[in-house]
Amino acid sequence: MRHGWQGVTLKLLGGRDFTFTVRSNELVSEHLRRLRFGDGGMLGVTGVHPTMWVRLWFERAGRPHQRGYTLVDPDPETGTFDMEFTLHSGPAGDWARGARPGDTIHATVQGTAFTPPDPPPARLLVVGDPASRPAINSLLESMPSTPARIWFESPDPARERGIPRHGAPDREVVHVPRRDGGAHLVRTVRSELPGHLCPASYVWIACDTVTTRTLAAFVRKELGVPGERLHALGYWRAT
Numbered sequence: 001m002r003h004g005w006q007g008v009t010l011k012l013l014g015g016r017d018f019t020f021t022v023r024s025n026e027l028v029s030e031h032l033r034r035l036r037f038g039d040g041g042m043l044g045v046t047g048v049h050p051t052m053w054v055r056l057w058f059e060r061a062g063r064p065h066q067r068g069y070t071l072v073d074p075d076p077e078t079g080t081f082d083m084e085f086t087l088h089s090g091p092a093g094d095w096a097r098g099a100r101p102g103d104t105i106h107a108t109v110q111g112t113a114f115t116p117p118d119p120p121p122a123r124l125l126v127v128g129d130p131a132s133r134p135a136i137n138s139l140l141e142s143m144p145s146t147p148a149r150i151w152f153e154s155p156d157p158a159r160e161r162g163i164p165r166h167g168a169p170d171r172e173v174v175h176v177p178r179r180d181g182g183a184h185l186v187r188t189v190r191s192e193l194p195g196h197l198c199p200a201s202y203v204w205i206a207c208d209t210v211t212t213r214t215l216a217a218f219v220r221k222e223l224g225v226p227g228e229r230l231h232a233l234g235y236w237r238a239t
Ligand SMILES: Cc1cc2nc3c(=O)[nH]c(=O)nc-3n(C[C@H](O)[C@H](O)[C@H](O)COP(=O)(O)OP(=O)(O)OC[C@H]3O[C@@H](n4cnc5c(N)ncnc54)[C@H](O)[C@@H]3O)c2cc1C
Pocket: 053, 067, 068, 069, 070, 071, 083, 084, 085, 086, 087, 088, 089, 090, 091, 092, 093, 094, 130, 131, 132, 134, 135, 233, 234, 235, 236, 237, 238, 239
């Protein structure tokens, strides 16, 4: 598949291309599939870091569509990793529903860099949703003894388990129902997060693009958190 102008731009930015092969495809729930992949040599070249993600290329109506997905349990020795697809009605979700062992998918690695907070955080303050659940778990597992509070937005909090993936002391999850296109999450975080902030906090935000932008501006401009103590990246676009 050709990757169009986005692929050309990523190449100019140093993007590296790989082809992954589906090893298995498990239906975890009505809304979630977990796929295992062979890495096409990627992990040996790129190494592995917390919250690592890649851009996968899907085809629809003859056009390329690029979507970000996070590596789960990457293993450079076996050249394998999993991905967890929360299912939507777009090219990525449709592909994940039908993928079979032996199917291949193109990927580009660009923009995934992770800079560990320095000094290490005394507390993690995390805002996310099902799209960023794999990244949140990876972040929490990379700092196993750091206390964390996680505001986790989802359409149906009753169905959300597995965050954090492994139990650890001092990890509190606040389940926030998605209402008003993310505005309820914004109100909740605005009222609660300041009470948990300390000078050595690290704030990590990954929700829909508008919510992420709004909360990042709040944390940076109104709370005065310096850029190196804040990571914010929109994970999906609400339409
Ligand atoms: C760095 C990064 C890492 C990511 N890692 C993961 C991951 O590991 N697992 C994962 O499931 N997603 C992950 N995402 C999010 C994923 O790329 C998007 O959700 C993507 O838009 C899904 O593509 P699609 O083709 O299925 O749907 P699209 O064609 O993008 O959208 C179809 C419809 O579904 C809606 N929609 C899309 N995504 C979501 C969502 N997350 N929640 C609610 N509605 C949505 C859209 O608004 C639209 O109406 C990541 C994104 C980034 C940027």
